[in-house]
Amino acid sequence: MSSNIQLWAGSPDYLQWSRTQIMPFSEKRVQFLVRLSEVLLSGHYSAALTALGFWLRESQLRQWQQEYANDDKVILAPVGRVFIVSPSNVEGLFAYSWALSYLMGNQTVVRVSEQLTDDQRALFTLLESLDVQTAGLSEQAFISYDKRSDITQKLSHWCQLRMLWGSDQSIESIRQMPLPAQAQEWVFPDRYSVSVLHLTEADIPRIPKLAEGFARDVSTYQQQACASPKWVLWYQTDKTLQQQFWQAVDACLVGAFPANERLVASQYLCALGGVKVFYGNIKVIEASSILGGDQHLKGVVGQSQCSDLATITAQLPNHIQSVTAFGLDRAAKVALMTRSNVRQFAQMGHALNFDKVWDGIDLTTILSKKVRL
Amino acid sequence: MTNNERLVATFATSLNIEASQVVDALEYNTIPQWDSVAHMVLVAALEKEFDVMLDMDDIIEMSSVKIAKDILAKHDVVF
Amino acid sequence: MSDWKSLEVFGLAKAEKQAWLLDELNRLTLHHQAHCAPYANLLAGQGQQARVAESLDAVPFVAARLFKMLCLSSTQPEDVFKTLTSSGTTSQVKSQIVLDRDTAALQSKVLVSLLSSFTGKARRPILIIDHDGLTGDKAGFSARGAGVQGLSFLGRDHTYALNSDMTPNWPVIDEFIAKYANAPVLIFGFTFMVWQHFIEPLIASDRSNLLPQALLFHSGGWKKLQDQAVSNDAFKTTVRQALGEGVAVHNFYGMVEQIGSVFVECEQGHLHAPSYADVIIRDQETLEVKNIGESGLIQVLSFIPKSYPGHSILTEDLGRLLGEGDCPCGRKGRYFEVLGRLPKTEVRGCSDVF
Structure with a gap:
């Protein structure tokens, strides 16, 4: 039953696309993304889409182009046919991985979930109109289909690279579909992210700004993104500073989380042994170590007190992804990294900034191949 | 146009404010028009206008018109 | 105490x-x-x-x-x-x-005491708008099954009206009707199942005025019927069309998490504590x-x-909350109405990132 495929943008005949000779950073594709970026930055789009536009701004694309310039030993080439399955919790994510696949010269089929958000609709409408003007999407397709359909199987057979974003459960279910030996696979499963903060008296003037950043990191996608901080590990920080920090965070989060979600989340963490220490627009629950990492809680942040780096790393779960950090020097970050599975550090307020190196993986590299001459 | 005029014009267009409001003391998040979303529009426009590429630290630090000038000065834009 | x-x-x-x-x-x-x-x-x-x-x-x-x-x-x-x-x-x-034995027993007893204040003490023949086979497996007991079982203490000659594929079991229904057309009977089912798998097929099959002395208890939420724009009033009217003008229809509100204590709708359409x-x-x-x-x-x-x-x-x-102690039906205590589910919180796309 491969019927009921919805095509949102691009071209429908992906299973028949013939081989092309487009190379990474082809000027036509760069120009398409530049145009996309300019429209998204025109002020008529949501914050999320504006952020996408910002990320794809020309200066950024040109910088990558320089970074991946060919030399006399190696030439960059596309992987070929890429199949991306995007997650439903972070609805804009697909656009980032798609843009990189596109930029690297690939033919790309992106699967998004069937229920489109307003942002997704707006983006697809824009992509369609740019496609009409430039035919830039003749070898790209954005589709939805019922997960029981056999199309995942067909596309798995078709692609040379399968990239899966989503929950462990959905990745495991897609992995039931065999991938031909010649195809590669990259997966971006469930991850957990924390914040490690080290504040001193000298940082007091910076607290409002740090708090604003933290508030942004948690309110974006309602804490449901992998990179959203869910627990704060206070590293050698005085409790009065912590209280100041939470008050400042609270002021930035008026109405950010529904009361019932905050209640459910905080009661859950309390039931597991946490103690409520701050009760406001966000609830803060203290415990001696991270609790409830397997639930998707909203409007609650846990905290624990750490006197040394070893107590921090001892708590980090295996699927730790981002550490949004303040007050850690390079040596401290290296120490955390080598004793845990930490995959990236972020600055306060920038935990959800997508980077082409994500989850420890350089996406531009995996979406291309380096051909030795 | 002098660099200063170009800067003022870019700020005014990106933030959708009067050119007269674009003074050194104008700070990020002190007027509703200069919020974090507009900041992205502004940075992209400044980069385009002056043909520079700002790094993440610069983008975060760029919290006033004065600081924007200082940062652009690092990229050899003279005011 | x-x-x-x-x-x-x-x-x-x-x-x-x-x-x-x-x-x-x-x-x-x-x-x-x-x-x-x-x-x-x-x-x-x-x-x-x-x-x-x-x-x-x-x-x-x-x-x-x-x-x-x-x-x-x-x-x-x-x-x-x-x-x-x-x-x-x-x-x-x-x-x-x-559940332990005491709590399970108390659930049934309280439910019976509550509902019998509407039905009277005599156990009436009961037509259950579900299929047989819900209550069999004790370990994986579903709330639907528990609801059916709790209510079944109220009745006798328990008759399941549906086949396992949710179609009406006509021979069984017709036999029940023939037997009890002039007797007070009980009918119980989940609101949308009563509507979709019993009342609608009854009307479609041109059967009417079938059980004029019936009392219908139904529960389980209006969401599915609201989607079909069926109001509580329309529900009652249609039920009475099919079963008889004098049929008593009582919705009740209750939770899986609190089986036994249910809030039954009175003649005024109010749910009572x-x-x-x-x-x-x-x-x-x-x-x-x-x-x-x-x-x-x-x-x-x-x-x-x-x-x-x-x-x-x-x-x-x-x-x-509609009132306390002053419902025209004469029941004391609080009475209220249910307005629906708390809307699911939408993920906000405000990725305020730069």
Whole structure:
């Protein structure tokens, strides 16, 4: 039953696309993304889409182009046919991985979930109109289909690279579909992210700004993104500073989380042994170590007190992804990294900034191949 | 146009404010028009206008018109 | 303190009820604190330890969703009689309600006492709008099954009206009708199943005025019928068209997490809190207690749950408190209406990132 495929943008005949000779950073594709970026930055789009536009701004694309310039030993080439399955919790994510696949010269089929958000609709409408003007999407397709359909199987057979974003459960279910030996696979499963903060008296003037950043990191996608901080590990920080920090965070989060979600989340963490220490627009629950990492809680942040780096790393779960950090020097970050599975550090307020190196993986590299001459 | 005029014009267009409001003391998040979303529009426009590429630290630090000038000065834009 | 059986179902005045129910609930809070570690943690974590509530609205409540996230039990594993699960097919995660013998028995007894105040003591023949085979497996007992079983104590000659594929079992239905056309009977089912799998097919098959002395109890939420734009009034009218003008139709509101204490709709269309249970309406945002006429989240209180800490639950249903003690139907206590589910929170796409 491969019927009921919805095509949102691009071209429908992906299973028949013939081989092309487009190379990474082809000027036509760069120009398409530049145009996309300019429209998204025109002020008529949501914050999320504006952020996408910002990320794809020309200066950024040109910088990558320089970074991946060919030399006399190696030439960059596309992987070929890429199949991306995007997650439903972070609805804009697909656009980032798609843009990189596109930029690297690939033919790309992106699967998004069937229920489109307003942002997704707006983006697809824009992509369609740019496609009409430039035919830039003749070898790209954005589709939805019922997960029981056999199309995942067909596309798995078709692609040379399968990239899966989503929950462990959905990745495991897609992995039931065999991938031909010649195809590669990259997966971006469930991850957990924390914040490690080290504040001193000298940082007091910076607290409002740090708090604003933290508030942004948690309110974006309602804490449901992998990179959203869910627990704060206070590293050698005085409790009065912590209280100041939470008050400042609270002021930035008026109405950010529904009361019932905050209640459910905080009661859950309390039931597991946490103690409520701050009760406001966000609830803060203290415990001696991270609790409830397997639930998707909203409007609650846990905290624990750490006197040394070893107590921090001892708590980090295996699927730790981002550490949004303040007050850690390079040596401290290296120490955390080598004793845990930490995959990236972020600055306060920038935990959800997508980077082409994500989850420890350089996406531009995996979406291309380096051909030795 | 002098660099200063170009800067003022870019700020005014990106933030959708009067050119007269674009003074050194104008700070990020002190007027509703200069919020974090507009900041992205502004940075992209400044980069385009002056043909520079700002790094993440610069983008975060760029919290006033004065600081924007200082940062652009690092990229050899003279005011 | 008087035994619940000595209480008139809808006969307690405000002060008496407060005194009786509050005492029961405070005892349950202490009991669960002593026997359910996560519950004790929850109270301690919220700064509510060792507190005896001085009014009903001060009794600590547990968010209903917690029963889906945790196994909250005050029962030793060897004393578990059965575990109820919510039968929701849409939500992946189901509530788990652990029952011991006493709590399970109390659920049935209270339910019978409650509903028999509408039906009378005589056990009537009962037509159950479901298929046989819901109550068989004790371990994986579903709430739908438990509802059916609890109600079945009220009736005799239990007749299941549906085939396992949810189509009407016409021979059985016709036989029931032939036997009891002139007798008081009970009909029970989940609201949408009664509508979709019984009333609609009956009307389509041109059968009418079939069981003129029937009393229909139905429950389980209006969501699916609202989608088809069927109101409570339209539901009643259509049921009476099919079964008879004099048929009594009573909706009731209850939760898997508090089986036994249900809130039955009176002749005025109001849901009533019996003496053994109560409702409090809380503000969606502040969780403050709301007054008569105001709407908010429904909190349900019940003296039944001893095997799990479910005596005070904040549901995710919205309701409006309509009054207390002054319903024209004559029943005492609070009465209210259910307005639907708390809307699912949408993920906001405000990725404020630069």
